[in-house]
Amino acid sequence: MNDLSVRKFYAWFTMLGLLVGVLVVIGYYRDEYREWKNYQHKYIQEEIRRASTPQQLALAKQIPVQIRQILLPDLNRVDRCTTCHLAVEDPSYGGYPQPLAYHPLHEQHPFDRFGCTICHRGQGRATTDADAHGNVPHWDQPMLPLQYIQASCGQCHEAADNPAAPELARGQQVFEDSGCRGCHKLNGIGGVVGPELDKVGARRSPEWLKKHFLAPASVTPGSAMPPQKFSETNLEAIILFMLSQTGESAPGYYASMKVIPSASEGQRLFQQKGCIGCHSIGGQGGKIGPALDDVGLRRPVEWMMQHFRDPQAVTPGTVMPRFGFTETEARALTDFLMHLRDQKVALSLPSLMSPGERGREVFRKYGCAGCHGADGKGGVPNPNAKTAEQVPGLIYVADGYTKDELKKRILNGQREITALDPKRPPPPLFMAAWAGIIKDSELDDLVAYLFSLKPKEENPGF
Amino acid sequence: MNTPLPKRIWQWFTRTRVGRSIFRIGLPESNLERSQVMVSSFLLHVQPAKVNRHSLRASYSLGLGLISLYLFLILIVTGVLLMFYYVPSTEKAYDIMKDLQYVVSAGLVIRNMHRWAAHLMVLFVLLHMCRVYYTGAYKRPREFNWMIGVGLFLLTLGLSFTGYLLPWDQLAFWAITVGTNIAGYAPVIGLKIKYLLLGGNVVGQEALTRFYALHVIVLPAAALLMVAVHLWRVRKDGGLSRPDEPGDIVQQVELKQLPTNKTYGLMELARGTTPQVGQNPEDEVFSWPHLVFRELLLFLLVAAVVLFLSIFWNAPLEELANPIHPPNPAKAPWYFLGLQELVSYSAFWGGVVVPGLLVTALMLLPYLDRQRQGVGRWFARERVVANTIFTVCLLTAIVLTIIGTLFRGPNWGWVVPWEQPPAITEGH
Numbered sequence: 054m055n056d057l058s059v060r061k062f063y064a065w066f067t068m069l070g071l072l073v074g075v076l077v078v079i080g081y082y083r084d085e086y087r088e089w090k091n092y093q094h095k096y097i098q099e100e101i102r103r104a105s106t107p108q109q110l111a112l113a114k115q116i117p118v119q120i121r122q123i124l125l126p127d128l129n130r131v132d133r134c135t136t137c138h139l140a141v142e143d144p145s146y147g148g149y150p151q152p153l154a155y156h157p158l159h160e161q162h163p164f165d166r167f168g169c170t171i172c173h174r175g176q177g178r179a180t181t182d183a184d185a186h187g188n189v190p191h192w193d194q195p196m197l198p199l200q201y202i203q204a205s206c207g208q209c210h211e212a213a214d215n216p217a218a219p220e221l222a223r224g225q226q227v228f229e230d231s232g233c234r235g236c237h238k239l240n241g242i243g244g245v246v247g248p249e250l251d252k253v254g255a256r257r258s259p260e261w262l263k264k265h266f267l268a269p270a271s272v273t274p275g276s277a278m279p280p281q282k283f284s285e286t287n288l289e290a291i292i293l294f295m296l297s298q299t300g301e302s303a304p305g306y307y308a309s310m311k312v313i314p315s316a317s318e319g320q321r322l323f324q325q326k327g328c329i330g331c332h333s334i335g336g337q338g339g340k341i342g343p344a345l346d347d348v349g350l351r352r353p354v355e356w357m358m359q360h361f362r363d364p365q366a367v368t369p370g371t372v373m374p375r376f377g378f379t380e381t382e383a384r385a386l387t388d389f390l391m392h393l394r395d396q397k398v399a400l401s402l403p404s405l406m407s408p409g410e411r412g413r414e415v416f417r418k419y420g421c422a423g424c425h426g427a428d429g430k431g432g433v434p435n436p437n438a439k440t441a442e443q444v445p446g447l448i449y450v451a452d453g454y455t456k457d458e459l460k461k462r463i464l465n466g467q468r469e470i471t472a473l474d475p476k477r478p479p480p481p482l483f484m485a486a487w488a489g490i491i492k493d494s495e496l497d498d499l500v501a502y503l504f505s506l507k508p509k510e511e512n513p514g515f
Numbered sequence: 516m517n518t519p520l521p522k523r524i525w526q527w528f529t530r531t532r533v534g535r536s537i538f539r540i541g542l543p544e545s546n547l548e549r550s551q552v553m554v555s556s557f558l559l560h561v562q563p564a565k566v567n568r569h570s571l572r573a574s575y576s577l578g579l580g581l582i583s584l585y586l587f588l589i590l591i592v593t594g595v596l597l598m599f600y601y602v603p604s605t606e607k608a609y610d611i612m613k614d615l616q617y618v619v620s621a622g623l624v625i626r627n628m629h630r631w632a633a634h635l636m637v638l639f640v641l642l643h644m645c646r647v648y649y650t651g652a653y654k655r656p657r658e659f660n661w662m663i664g665v666g667l668f669l670l671t672l673g674l675s676f677t678g679y680l681l682p683w684d685q686l687a688f689w690a691i692t693v694g695t696n697i698a699g700y701a702p703v704i705g706l707k708i709k710y711l712l713l714g715g716n717v718v719g720q721e722a723l724t725r726f727y728a729l730h731v732i733v734l735p736a737a738a739l740l741m742v743a744v745h746l747w748r749v750r751k752d753g754g755l756s757r758p759d760e761p762g763d764i765v766q767q768v769e770l771k772q773l774p775t776n777k778t779y780g781l782m783e784l785a786r787g788t789t790p791q792v793g794q795n796p797e798d799e800v801f802s803w804p805h806l807v808f809r810e811l812l813l814f815l816l817v818a819a820v821v822l823f824l825s826i827f828w829n830a831p832l833e834e835l836a837n838p839i840h841p842p843n844p845a846k847a848p849w850y851f852l853g854l855q856e857l858v859s860y861s862a863f864w865g866g867v868v869v870p871g872l873l874v875t876a877l878m879l880l881p882y883l884d885r886q887r888q889g890v891g892r893w894f895a896r897e898r899v900v901a902n903t904i905f906t907v908c909l910l911t912a913i914v915l916t917i918i919g920t921l922f923r924g925p926n927w928g929w930v931v932p933w934e935q936p937p938a939i940t941e942g943h
Contacts (some may be wrong), residue, residue: 059804062804065812066812066815069816069819073818073819073822077822080825080826084620084621084623085620120618133617178613178614178617178618179616180618181617184617191834192834
C-alpha cells in the first residue's frame, strides 16, 4: 500500500469517525435534554425567587432535577405527572399557571395513594407534554375533559351513593330509564343486540359517545341503534355515565375505600344483610329485635357503631350475632338508622310487593323500554319491520299469548324479524334471547307485569 | 513524512512492556509484520494474511455479508442492553417499553437501534443472498456454504419474528397471531407447530416466554455458531468467489491417497483451497491494511447509518396488546406480508406449498444448478436462464410484499395508499 492510499484511508477514517461522533453527541443531547427538565428548572427558579431566608435559599438550591413519580402497583399505574406538576401539593402555588398550579387536596384521595391518572386519565408513565396528556396516536385514554371528571368517581363508587357526583347519578338514572340494557349488557345485566358496555368508557371519547347517541350510524355504519332524543343535560349526563364504565378494578386498600358510607348505602346493606328478619321499620319486619324507627333518638352514634362492631360490647347477653361489618359498612348502617329518625323511609322489599310491581322493576332492570317503549307502549322505529316499521308495543300481549308462550318468547327471542319489503335491508333491531340472563322468578314477575298492561277500560265489547 | 499523533501514541504504547505483551506485533511496518499481525491476533486470524485484489473490490461483493455481520453485532450489543430492563411478562413488557422511552437514559435510542438494525439485517441478508446468486458464487466448492447461508437467512427471519412479539403492543400481538396462523396452515403438523411455538392455541404469556427464550438465547446462539461456520467455510473454500479460480484441483486431493506408513506434519494434512494455492502472487495484497482498514471503514458507515435512523425515527409502539380488539387488517411483519398476501388467495398453496418449495429449492440450488461457468462475475451471460428464474421469483416476492404492505386495507380489501382509508369502527 503506497502512502497515497493510506492517506486516503485516514481521510475516510477521520470523516466517518467524526460523523459517528457527531451522531453520538446529537443522540446524547436529545436524550439528555428532556422537556421536563425545563419545567423543573423553572420551579427551582421560582423557589429561589420566593426564598426569604438564607436557609430557604439553600433548600431551594438543593432541589434535585429528577424524575418524580407515584408508584401505584395495586392500580397498575406509575404516575409521573408530578415530574412537571411539581407544586400540586403546595397551596402557596394556588392560581399559578400550569404546570406549576396547586391542586386542592382531596382528603379521601391522597396523591400518594391515588396518583393522578386514576381520575384525570392521560398517560402516567409519559414525561412529555403531548404524550402525558395523551392526545397522541396509540394511546386511547387521553385526559378526561374536566366537565366529565365525575365519570372517574363512577369507576370505583356506586353512582347513586356519591353525594359529590350528582351528574354521575343522573347519568345512571338516564341509562336505566332509557332502556339501554334492552340491547346492551353492563355488568352482566342486559341484552345481546348491541355490544357490551363494561369497558366502554376506557375506549370511547366523549365526542364519539355524543355522536353515537344522536346519530348512531354516523360512527358505526349500519348500526341498529335508533337515534336517542335526550335533552342536553341528560345527554351530557349519560355520556358521563358511559365514561365511568372503564372496567377499572380497585383491589386491596382501594376496595375497602370504595363504599361511601351514606344512608342509601346503609339502606341497601340493611336489606341485603337481612336485618329485617329480626328488626322492623314502619311496622314491617321481624319482632325478635327492637323496632328501629326511632332508634336514632334513643342511641348516640358511637353506641350504634359499637353495636355493629360487637353487639355484646354494648348489650351483654344479646342474641344479635357479630356480622363482621367493616367500619365503612357500620358507618353506612349507622347513617341509615340516624336518617330514619328524621325521615320516614319505605323499604322496598320485594317480598312485600305484588308480582306485577316486581315485574315492572324487572322490565326496568333489563331495559325492555329501550325497544318496546316506556311502559311497553311501543313506538321505537325498526325500519322495514312488518309491524309498521316499529318494535311492537306490549300492552296487548295478554290477548295474543298464554303466559307460557310469552315466557318462551322472552327466553328464546327472535333473531329474524319479518321484513315488510324483502328487497330492503332486514330490520336492524331484533328480540334478544334472555335465557341465561333473566332469573326464573324475574320472568314470572315480568310476565305478570306484561299481562297487567292491558288497558282495563278497553274490554272487548261483547 | 509527519506521523499523525494518534499513530505515534499507539506506536509508543505497543512498544511498552504492557503493550507488547498484549499486541505482540504492534503497528506493522514491514511485510513480514503485516503477515504476523494477521496470524497473531485472535480477531484478525479469521482472515488470511494476504487477500486477492478481486475480493477487495467493493463493486463485486458490495460488502453485503459484512454489513449483515455488523448489524448482527449491533443487535447483540443493543439486545443485551435491552435485556437489562426487559421482563418477558404480559403484565410488564409494555410498561417497560414506555419506561425505556420516557425515563431510561438512552433507552429509546437503544430500542430504536435494535429495531432498525433488525429490519436492516433482514434486508441485507436478503441482498447478500441475491449478490451470491447473481455472481454464481454458490457453485463448487461453495455449495455447502450456500446452504448454511440459507439457514442463516431463515434464522434471521426467526430472530426478527420472535423479537417482534416482545414489546407486547397491538402491533406485536396481532403480527404474531397472523404469523403463527400461517404456520398453522401446514397439513398434519401445522397446528402442532403453532401449538409448540405459542405454548397454547392463542398468543399469551406462554407464547411470550417461549419467544423470549428463542429470541435471546436459542436463535442467537444458533446464528452465532452458523456465522462462525459460514466464515470458516469462506476461508476454507478459498476466500470470496472470483472468476477462473483453480481451487478445485487442490480440492480433489483425497486424504486416503496419502501413504499410511509414515507420520505427517500438519502442513501435509491440510488440504483444500486457500487463497495462496495456485495464485499469482501479484494478484494479492496484504490483508493489513487493505482488508482490515476497509472493514473498519464499513463498520463506521453501518454504525453511522443505524445511529442516524435511531436518533431521528422512533421504533413503532402501539396500544397495549388487546386480544379482543383485532386491528383491521391485522398484518404480519413486513417480510412476511408477501406470504400473507399469498395466504389470502389460498391458505394451503400460499402458506405451505409455495414457501415450502421455495425454501427447498433455495437449499438445494447448488446441487440443482451444476453448470460450472459464470462464477465470480455479476449477471454472467452463461447464467442467463438461472438469473431470469431467480429474478422473476424475487420480483414476484417483492411485488407481493409491496401489495401486502401498502395496498391491503380492512378485511384484506384493496386500498390505494395515497387515498384516505374509510374510518374503521367495530360493527354492532
